[in-house]
Amino acid sequence: MHRSIKTVTLVGGVASLLALSGCGLGPAPAQSADTGGEIGGTITFQTMQLSPTFDDYINGVIADFEQANPGTTVQWTDIPSDQAARKVSADSVAGTLPDVLDLDAATLAPLGRDGRVLDMSQSAADLESRYVPSAWKSFDYGTTAVAALPWYLNSPVLMENGSLIDQAGSPASPTTYSELLDVSAEIARTTGKAGFQPTSIGLPNYLLSMGVPLVNEDSTAAVVNTPEAADFLQRLADLYANGGIPADSVTAAQRTEIDTFSQGETAYLETGPSRLKIIGQNAPQVLENLRIAEPLGASKGTTWVVAHGIAVPQSSENAATALAFATFLTSPENQLALAEQSSVFPSTVESLEADFFQAEPTDLATQARRIVATSLFDGGTMPKPAAVDSEYASTLWSAVQTAITGETPVAQALADAETQLTEMLQARAK
Numbered sequence: 133m134h135r136s137i138k139t140v141t142l143v144g145g146v147a148s149l150l151a152l153s154g155c156g157l158g159p160a161p162a163q164s165a166d167t168g169g170e171i172g173g174t175i176t177f178q179t180m181q182l183s184p185t186f187d188d189y190i191n192g193v194i195a196d197f198e199q200a201n202p203g204t205t206v207q208w209t210d211i212p213s214d215q216a217a218r219k220v221s222a223d224s225v226a227g228t229l230p231d232v233l234d235l236d237a238a239t240l241a242p243l244g245r246d247g248r249v250l251d252m253s254q255s256a257a258d259l260e261s262r263y264v265p266s267a268w269k270s271f272d273y274g275t276t277a278v279a280a281l282p283w284y285l286n287s288p289v290l291m292e293n294g295s296l297i298d299q300a301g302s303p304a305s306p307t308t309y310s311e312l313l314d315v316s317a318e319i320a321r322t323t324g325k326a327g328f329q330p331t332s333i334g335l336p337n338y339l340l341s342m343g344v345p346l347v348n349e350d351s352t353a354a355v356v357n358t359p360e361a362a363d364f365l366q367r368l369a370d371l372y373a374n375g376g377i378p379a380d381s382v383t384a385a386q387r388t389e390i391d392t393f394s395q396g397e398t399a400y401l402e403t404g405p406s407r408l409k410i411i412g413q414n415a416p417q418v419l420e421n422l423r424i425a426e427p428l429g430a431s432k433g434t435t436w437v438v439a440h441g442i443a444v445p446q447s448s449e450n451a452a453t454a455l456a457f458a459t460f461l462t463s464p465e466n467q468l469a470l471a472e473q474s475s476v477f478p479s480t481v482e483s484l485e486a487d488f489f490q491a492e493p494t495d496l497a498t499q500a501r502r503i504v505a506t507s508l509f510d511g512g513t514m515p516k517p518a519a520v521d522s523e524y525a526s527t528l529w530s531a532v533q534t535a536i537t538g539e540t541p542v543a544q545a546l547a548d549a550e551t552q553l554t555e556m557l558q559a560r561a562k
Contacts, residue, residue, distance in 0.1 A: 281458050284471070
């Protein structure tokens with residue numbers, strides 16, 4: 133196997149999603165790609181910002197596939213993540229999509245909603261048990277039940293500033309967002325510091341974990357104006373008033389949550405394990421007192437998970453080979469090899485059972501790795517509805533900001549948010 137590269141973080145770009153989310157791609161094709169033919173010939177494979185760091189790994193997988201399937205050729209191209217949304221849109225309209233696509237769930241959404249990729253629940257139904265359930269469900273766009281074979285994942289741990297927590301009397305680690313609000317109030321009262329920093333991208337996760345569905349069954353309408361959402365938003369407003377969350381975390385001048393945590397201004401940060409390296413570089417004094425705990429919601433199966441997947445467009449003229457390569461690339465062996473050389477997590481159950489994830493931790497990094505792997509393996513994670521993407525999150529956040537700061541009644545803010553979000557979802561469906 134050809135697998136020798138340095139450990140790095142993989143980042144899925146969704147910054148260009150707004151350009152894609154509302155655009156029309158023309159009439160959607162019927163399920164027509166032939167996956168029953170012979171494996172052979174040439175296919176094209178496109179990834180998002182993996183080159184040059186992962187050249188050895190990707191070229192090694194391709195070489196292994198071509199050796200196992202004589203007569204096949206895989207032509208690999210890599211594009212910047214911030215260009216992915218626009219390129220996928222343009223290629224779909226032109227009918228020139230690659231045979232195999234590496235996309236995050238958000239960038240894949242327009243193709244999945246329009247039925248422009250193979251539905252893996254039909255084309256690869258026998259593979260479902262291979263993957264973590266939350267990963268398999270991450271690519272459900274209604275029209276296409278499973279728009280990609282799951283590839284790599286990101287999911288969080290809860291990082292704690294031990295110094296602040298000790299000053300507050302060493303409260304137990306929160307296990308839910310509700311408990312996070314409670315302990316944040318105590319942190320503010322006893323230390324004068326904030327408990328955590330809410331974010332626009334995190335707000336849907338908070339609400340979903342509390343039983344707020346966010347969208348209706350077919351994702352044509354938003355569902356955020358609920359008693360659970362109102363209670364959470366009011367508690368967030370109360371926390372803001374009492375200093376339990378940073379004042380600038382709800383303003384246009386918002387710092388990133390990792391910056392606030394690294395500056396010692398918050399006690400908790402729920403984030404992926406790869407952030408440990410950033411904290412160590414920028415704030416070694418915080419890292420020295422840092423503790424790792426299970427992510428919020430893991431015991432209830434509501435921890436967030438973000439997935440990249442491998443999709444095969446309906447337009448592929450060599451769908452049998454494309455599907456075979458997608459299956460090969462996302463195999464347990466190849467996923468484990470990728471995880472061992474990066475900061476991502478595999479989506480296959482077998483990979484998560486490996487010693488790399490299950491061995492006794494020796495430091496913060498291996499402790500965080502084991503916690504995330506256990507959360508994924510034991511059903512602690514839950515994907516957001518596919519319609520709840522970055523555009524949805526930013527729209528929701530904008531609508532409720534003034535409620536958090538106490539300028540707008542919570543009920544009015546949630547009603548306005550639901551109206552705006554429903555208009556956005558309906559525009560997508562046209």
